[in-house]
Amino acid sequence: MEVLVMGLASGLGLGFSPWASGTVGSLLALPLAWWLLGRSRRWRLGLVALLLVVAMPLCQLASDALGGKDDGRVVLDEIVAFPVAVIGQVAARQPLVMAGTFVAYRVLDATKPPPVPQIEGVAGGAGIVLDDVMAALYAWALVAAGLALWRRRKGEGR
Incomplete structure (x- = not known):
């Protein structure tokens, strides 16, 4: 069981x-997000x-086994949170756009703008995952704003 948990995490x-x-572990998030985008919104x-x-x-289980609160080898949180940035x-x-969103997500996850550090302080696996969700929400907002500006500028140039 521990091998399965560690393999997934x-x-x-x-x-x-x-x-x-x-970042290397998060690369698995790209095909996951791409696949999810082909599904209905629901x-x-x-x-x-x-x-x-x-x-x-x-x-949580993997991090405990590795002896750390949010051990860097545990990347499942990054993998499952990234799709939030593209939904x-x-x-x-x-x-x-997918590549730009991935870069924005990784930068925001690494720099941890507020309130990400506070969210990371939530106990257990919830804190491990939710700080990445917040970084993904920031990336979503940044990319959405960038795309809106690009569309607006493109429309003004006509």
């Missing part, structure tokens, strides 16, 4: 990367909610 081992384990929201809820105890983005299936 480490993003099939990608979280053990010696370089930028969170399915997207339901599946993301389910993944987030399931990830909480898995991340509802009409242009998210465009590769450049």
